[in-house]
Amino acid sequence: MDLNWSADQEALRLELRGWLEHNLADWRAEIGTELSGDTREGFEQQLLWERRLHGAGWSAVSWPSAYGGRDGTLWDWLIFEEEYWRAGAPQRVTQNGIQILAPSVFEHGTEAQKGLLLPGIATAEDLWCQGWSEPNAGSDLAGVSSRARRVEGGWVLDGQKTWTTRGAFCTHLFGLFRSDPDSERHRGLTYLLVPLDLDGITVRGFGRLDGDEGFAEVFFTEAFLPDDAVGASVVLGEVGQGWRVAVSAASTERGLLRSPGRYQATVAGLLELCSQRGADPALRRRIAAAWMRADAYRLQTLQTVTALLDGRDIGSEASLTKIWWSELDIELHEIALDLLGPDAELEGPWSKGHQFALAGPIYAGTNEVQRNIVAERVLGLPR
Amino acid sequence: MRFALGEDREALRSTARDLLAELCPPAAVRAAWTAVPDPAPWQALAEAGALALLVPESDGGLGLDETYLVPVLEEAGRAALPHPLTETALVAAPLGVTGPMVATDLGATGAVVSSAGFAEAFLLVSGGGLRLYEAREVDVDPVETVDASRHGGRVRPRGPGRPVTEDPAAVAAAFDRGALGAAAELLGLSRAMLALTVDYASQRHQFGKPIGSFQAVKHHLANARLEIEFAAPAVLHAAYAVAQGRSDAARAVSQAKWLAGAAAAVTGRAALQCHGAIGYTTEHDLHLYLKRSWALARTWGGADLHADRVAASMGI
Numbered sequence: 001m002d003l004n005w006s007a008d009q010e011a012l013r014l015e016l017r018g019w020l021e022h023n024l025a026d027w028r029a030e031i032g033t034e035l036s037g038d039t040r041e042g043f044e045q046q047l048l049w050e051r052r053l054h055g056a057g058w059s060a061v062s063w064p065s066a067y068g069g070r071d072g073t074l075w076d077w078l079i080f081e082e083e084y085w086r087a088g089a090p091q092r093v094t095q096n097g098i099q100i101l102a103p104s105v106f107e108h109g110t111e112a113q114k115g116l117l118l119p120g121i122a123t124a125e126d127l128w129c130q131g132w133s134e135p136n137a138g139s140d141l142a143g144v145s146s147r148a149r150r151v152e153g154g155w156v157l158d159g160q161k162t163w164t165t166r167g168a169f170c171t172h173l174f175g176l177f178r179s180d181p182d183s184e185r186h187r188g189l190t191y192l193l194v195p196l197d198l199d200g201i202t203v204r205g206f207g208r209l210d211g212d213e214g215f216a217e218v219f220f221t222e223a224f225l226p227d228d229a230v231g232a233s234v235v236l237g238e239v240g241q242g243w244r245v246a247v248s249a250a251s252t253e254r255g256l257l258r259s260p261g262r263y264q265a266t267v268a269g270l271l272e273l274c275s276q277r278g279a280d281p282a283l284r285r286r287i288a289a290a291w292m293r294a295d296a297y298r299l300q301t302l303q304t305v306t307a308l309l310d311g312r313d314i315g316s317e318a319s320l321t322k323i324w325w326s327e328l329d330i331e332l333h334e335i336a337l338d339l340l341g342p343d344a345e346l347e348g349p350w351s352k353g354h355q356f357a358l359a360g361p362i363y364a365g366t367n368e369v370q371r372n373i374v375a376e377r378v379l380g381l382p383r
Numbered sequence: 384m385r386f387a388l389g390e391d392r393e394a395l396r397s398t399a400r401d402l403l404a405e406l407c408p409p410a411a412v413r414a415a416w417t418a419v420p421d422p423a424p425w426q427a428l429a430e431a432g433a434l435a436l437l438v439p440e441s442d443g444g445l446g447l448d449e450t451y452l453v454p455v456l457e458e459a460g461r462a463a464l465p466h467p468l469t470e471t472a473l474v475a476a477p478l479g480v481t482g483p484m485v486a487t488d489l490g491a492t493g494a495v496v497s498s499a500g501f502a503e504a505f506l507l508v509s510g511g512g513l514r515l516y517e518a519r520e521v522d523v524d525p526v527e528t529v530d531a532s533r534h535g536g537r538v539r540p541r542g543p544g545r546p547v548t549e550d551p552a553a554v555a556a557a558f559d560r561g562a563l564g565a566a567a568e569l570l571g572l573s574r575a576m577l578a579l580t581v582d583y584a585s586q587r588h589q590f591g592k593p594i595g596s597f598q599a600v601k602h603h604l605a606n607a608r609l610e611i612e613f614a615a616p617a618v619l620h621a622a623y624a625v626a627q628g629r630s631d632a633a634r635a636v637s638q639a640k641w642l643a644g645a646a647a648a649v650t651g652r653a654a655l656q657c658h659g660a661i662g663y664t665t666e667h668d669l670h671l672y673l674k675r676s677w678a679l680a681r682t683w684g685g686a687d688l689h690a691d692r693v694a695a696s697m698g699i
Binding site: 001002003004005006009075271274275279281284285287288289291292293295296297299300302303306307310317320323324368370371372374375376378379380381382383 | 608
């Protein structure tokens with residue numbers, strides 16, 4: 001047991017801290033007023049930021065350098081995240097590509113796919129959105145009905161995807177399509193990589209709870225997807241094996257999408273707000289409790305990363321993590337609103353963050369589904 | 384950076400677990416409600432070196448640190464061991480008090496002293512320091528406690544005893560070690576209550592199905608598992624911070640105690656609810672763990688005290 005960072009890790013942290021401080025100031029001077037990454041203009045601003053990150057090798061620290069990363073370890077990734085959020089840097093508009101698609105590409109992609117897809121994600125030239133949910137397939141993802149029909153030289157896509165985060169601003173979609181019309185549930189699904197500029201695809205953005213156009217629905221009407229539309233193959237993994245490919249991504253999304261650094265940064269913001277606004281003893285205790293829970297998340301992550309590096313599989317235990325951070329995030333923001341009192345109704349970073357936090361227990365598998373997973377697969381209760 | 388128990392601590396932990404499973408089964412805890420606890424598990428722990436785990440090797444101990452003892456205390460909690468292992472091995476031993484089974488009022492000064500009915504020595508707050516009394520040097524008025532296996536009493540010294548420390552920092556550190564031990568025991572108690580309830584919910588049938596297949600029951604138990612999942616690393620971290628003498632050790636202990644207390648509260652309620660009426664009896668074993676957890680959650684500082692300590696450490 002050793003909870004000290006090595007000299008190299010501390011050096012990485014300092015280098016990054018300096019880089020962030022300088023470049024955030026520089027980027028903010030370049031763009032003027034910083035807008036939400038869930039608006040078209042804000043998305044464009046943040047692409048400039050993403051390209052800065054990539055240019056300095058920070059966009060995907062734990063990836064091999066051949067794909068645009070920095071050959072970092074999971075520890076390096078944790079340090080990156082701590083510093084990134086501490087510095088007040090923006091949400092990553094590339095996160096669907098980096099955190100959800102890329103892990104599946106690493107696990108199921110061919111060498112050619114890795115060589116093509118991963119650098120495009122790291123450079124933010126290809127902007128990926130997620131095509132999983134449908135109007136009638138949310139928590140029950142195996143109920144997807146969008147179809148992919150095999151034809152000469154490609155696939156014909158029909159159906160509808162929805163709740164597609166930043167879909168209106170992205171260039172590509174990864175998603176699950178039913179390639180075997182006679183199949184049911186988890187079988188007969190194929191994981192496809194789809195450029196959004198194909199004929200027969202319509203993307204409509206719409207407002208999330210905070211009013212930003214952060215959601216989209218994607219309509220496929222006899223859309224022809226050539227086999228070589230994205231590199232040599234638009235299929236990730238094998239035809240009919242899409243569920244397996246998607247599930248490996250889901251456990252990544254649930255497990256490590258959210259680094260503890262975010263919540264540590266939010267707690268730091270709360271402390272600052274508390275010192276400005278003052279708080280009664282009960283509220284101070286809630287802040288202390290929130291700090292304890294956020295820090296417990298950090299400690300649990302250190303344990304998890306140690307276990308992963310020892311070759312252990314975290315599997316269903318990732319559901320515990322997802323419940324914890326999503327409920328913690330809401331509590332942190334509710335405390336902030338209580339500190340603000342009547343000013344909580346003003347549009348601002350805390351009210352925006354609050355509305356964003358409220359999505360946490362819903363996306364990436366609702367917390368009700370996660371609790372079922374914990375009960376059945378971690379505790380072993382009967383189905 | 385490496386945060387895991389590791390083989391040595393795992394081995395020690397599993398030794399303690401096996402030993403306690405054999406010598407301190409629920410029947411032994413139940414028996415301790417009406418008589419002085421059977422000395423067998425205590426003697427076995429002594430032979431395994433657990434009581435002198437923190438004592439230097441030159442003084443006949445194992446010369447290990449809190450990161451080794453805390454997993455053992457978690458096992459003591461899992462077994463609801465009625466003997467004062469935290470008080471003896473974690474609070475008193477580092478103060479040079481080794482040998483006797485120790486009760487202390489440091490965790491709840493002025494209140495009832497647990498294990499007063501059978502302890503061999505008493506470490507009592509006196510002025511700003513701590514003094515040690517042999518059992519014959521104190522008067523003990525037994526009191527009825529909700530968890531009768533604690534054999535609590537009100538204790539008054541009759542003789543002068545002998546000074547152990549007058550150093551306020553040493554007293555504060557001893558209090559923190561006690562809170563750390565209580566956190567570890569609470570974590571073990573939570574694990575025991577959850578395991579008991581998962582078993583019960585898997586076997587008990589209603590409406591033609593095991594009740595553990597119902598989502599409402601699943602979610603109660605998932606909530607318990609969630610609290611345990613995140614309290615556990617905080618408890619181990621607090622042990623590490625204390626062992627390393629880190630400047631944030633007191634805060635780490637408060638965090639551990641607060642989270643372990645919360646985990647025990649959530650788990651205890653879930654366990655009682657999911658057992659239904661059978662859990663609401665003294666015939667079922669659940670109450671042995673539940674009542675211990677109620678006592679431990681409020682000694683060595685309750686939730687508010689530890690939250691206030693954390694808040695103060697953050698300057699709010």
